[in-house]
Amino acid sequence: MAPALPASLLPRLLVWIPLAAIGLTGWFHRAPTMAPAPPGPVSGAAELETADALERQADQQRRVAELLDRFAGAQLVSQYWGTWVSSLETLDIAQHRDLQPQLRTSPITAELTVLPDAGSSRYLGKVQRVNERTSVVLCRRSLEAGSADGWESGLDEPGCPAGWEPFEEAALQVAGS
Numbered sequence: 001m002a003p004a005l006p007a008s009l010l011p012r013l014l015v016w017i018p019l020a021a022i023g024l025t026g027w028f029h030r031a032p033t034m035a036p037a038p039p040g041p042v043s044g045a046a047e048l049e050t051a052d053a054l055e056r057q058a059d060q061q062r063r064v065a066e067l068l069d070r071f072a073g074a075q076l077v078s079q080y081w082g083t084w085v086s087s088l089e090t091l092d093i094a095q096h097r098d099l100q101p102q103l104r105t106s107p108i109t110a111e112l113t114v115l116p117d118a119g120s121s122r123y124l125g126k127v128q129r130v131n132e133r134t135s136v137v138l139c140r141r142s143l144e145a146g147s148a149d150g151w152e153s154g155l156d157e158p159g160c161p162a163g164w165e166p167f168e169e170a171a172l173q174v175a176g177s
Helices: 009-028 044-080
Strands: 101-105 109-114 121-130 133-142 173-175
Touching (some): 044 121, 044 133
Antiparallel strands (some): 109 121, 121 133
């Protein structure tokens, strides 16, 4: 007669037997390997440079968007009190020298032009007050390689200048008092 198993060993065996079966199944039925790389030269350095350039461009667009948002918000608050902020230092955007911000104001419009050192786009933010309504327009213009940036924005003209497209256009229409 075979010796009887102690009662405390039975629950352990009920756990270990299925685990051992799962382990052995995994050992003999391995997952398929990855497909081989496509034939031809692979340029890891070029892909890395492209990814870095895209990341720099996305970072620049994020910084420009933050700058234009800060400009628009400050001008909306300032216009509520009846005037425009007319200096980059007061707007706290003078330290962004690599973005080359330029500020112009008129009695009805405040305009910030952003001309980044790197990249092929120019950006424009306008806050206008016409007939007790204040509106914000954000625009972008892509430049082709080798083209001159000879444009002049009509300061008091509504909307984006000719050849520009909306850039995260803010549809802010704030009713005046």
